[in-house]
Amino acid sequence: MPTDIADTSPSRTALVIQHLGFEDLGLLEPLLHERGYLTRYLDVATQPVDTAPVRAAELVVVLGGPVGANDADRYPFLADELAALRTRLADGSATLGICLGAQLLARALGAQVTPGAAREIGYAPVRLTPEGAASPLRHLAGVPVLHWHNDMFGIPENAQLLADTPTCPHQAFALGTQILALQFHLETPAQDIERWLVGHAEALAAADIHPAELRRSASEAAPELHTRAIATITEWLTAAGC
Template identity: 65%
Template sequence: MPPIALAIRHLGFEDLGLLHPLLHDRGYDVRHLDVTTEGIDSDAITGADLLVVLGGPVGANDTDRYPVLHDELTALRARLATRRPTMGICLGAQLLARALGAAVAPGPATEIGYAPLALTPDGMTSALRHLADVPVLHWHNDCFELPVGARHLASTTRCPHQAFAVGAHVLGLQFHLEADHRDIEHWLMGHAEALLAADIDPRTLRRDAAAVGPKLSRQAADAVTEWLDEAGC
């Protein structure tokens, strides 16, 4: 039986993107768990050989308004106790931070668009070193604090904690390493109200995606591949 890579999906078009073919080529049986239609399958989340918690338009603190997030946090705590490889992206990273006891709160400003990371010394020796010279896609309002014992890997001016690692088995990314520039129109249409509220012109994002996307795709694949190797995936 091939190993299972499970992605928790909160919004249809925010899927594994670039990571799907990468994981498939590594021999994984790649599956999505759509929490809005399927709810939380704790056994699947705990038992997957690799778990990727994806992004979404809700907040990690919105457990009263979206009870499925409460169930997800419970399942993630059980997952983290197994020390199996787990990656969180944007909302997913915020949920991992919360599951590890760290706070999540609104950042100083909405951060949407392609911009570079400032890698910490730990970040420069991590798999994220592949992203040192390329802008990545940011799309969030909230930011996480660092869990106790986590290594701080990257920051931006608007969000001081952009990435963290716990051991070799947990990687939390506030930015969207998985987003495929060829699918940016899904993001622009699907998040049109957020762009309007932030006074961001979708034409700018569309242009930046075309300019940055091909290089970012290659270097994102290198970063994820190195992390998977380190995590024993």
Template identity: 55%
Template sequence: MLKTALAIRHVHFEDLGRFNAVLTAAGYRIDYLDVDVDRFARMDPVLPDLLVMLGGPVGVNDGDAYPFLAEERRILTKRLAAGRPTLGICLGAQQIAATLGARVQPMGHREIGFAAVGLSPAGAAGPLRHLGGVPVLHWHGDTFDTPPGAENLASTPLCATQGFALGQNVLGLQFHPETDLCAGIEPWLIGHAAELAAAGIDPAMLRTEAARIGPDLRHAARRMLAEWLEGLAA
């Protein structure tokens, strides 16, 4: 019997990417739930075997403008209380952190581009060790504290919390290991064109880096996710 993986998606091009193949190989049927407050209200937060909350171009503290953010935290509150497997990426990680009581706030600068994360002892001892020394994609302007009771797994010079784990079943990643750079980063460059222009970042540079880094990151990210899935508690 297939397990169910539900991915909450905020913008179409920020999807599961290279994680699709890993989840399928691990016996999951993948469904997407695009942002919809009414559908959020009807879903059972505990039912999916795995919930993945993906990234997006809004912030946790933008709730007055984007009411769906509060609905997502309501879903996460029930899911985390039940101890159900949950993975958050970028905005998804920030939403998990906020739900667990951590502070989320602007960094005062943007972190966009490719850089390896420095692993804490806990990070080096777990699934993230596969990413050691491999540049990953960063694309964010907010940061969050490590939630109470969680372990900080990774950092960069610009961002002290790049990943955290709460037990075996909750993983939050500020960076983007899921993006399939081998398939091309063009949707990201187009979708975030205004942000890149405002930050003075040349999309040609990101395009070149994505082509160079893509193969190594693809293998490392797949191994990381596969190991995390294997370690989930019943």
């Protein structure tokens, strides 16, 4: 049975699959430490992606990045990552995917990832479906979150669509209580946004977005978003028995 914090001893492992150095757990890292997790990052660009540790971790978080979920021919580590995730998800083990991570979860569960109608970069709220309003995402109602993507995932078989936006009709899905996929970012604190603005400078220039717009939006969204993000992930972890 799920409990609030089942075990506070630092013996449980949260394996964090990372695709880009500055896209990390952000706000979620202190939360996981409070719940008794050791966080271990797996940098897929420099470390082998083995199925055994991905399958064995008590919790896996798959983070974002600028590569595409369909780009295994260009970035071979994606094939190993997908194979490991397929094995883990077949077990129904607790897994959170964010942005690219969410797209990889969708692919591992048999859904397609396709180009979106338009690039989506900036802060805006998501619209919750009835299922989303009854899920941990209810804490995000009306709160601007960070969007930064070109592609969109399909909804896997038996999964529930939780949220959408006018530009992207698939913003979040859940499969049971154990698997949660978010196309948007809720983990990035405002003080880290400058790393994104520098690291993704070419994407911002291509979209004709001035960095000052995102700095201002991040600062305005931060107080409410940070509180709601922690509430959202806390509720999901509890429901997942984590």
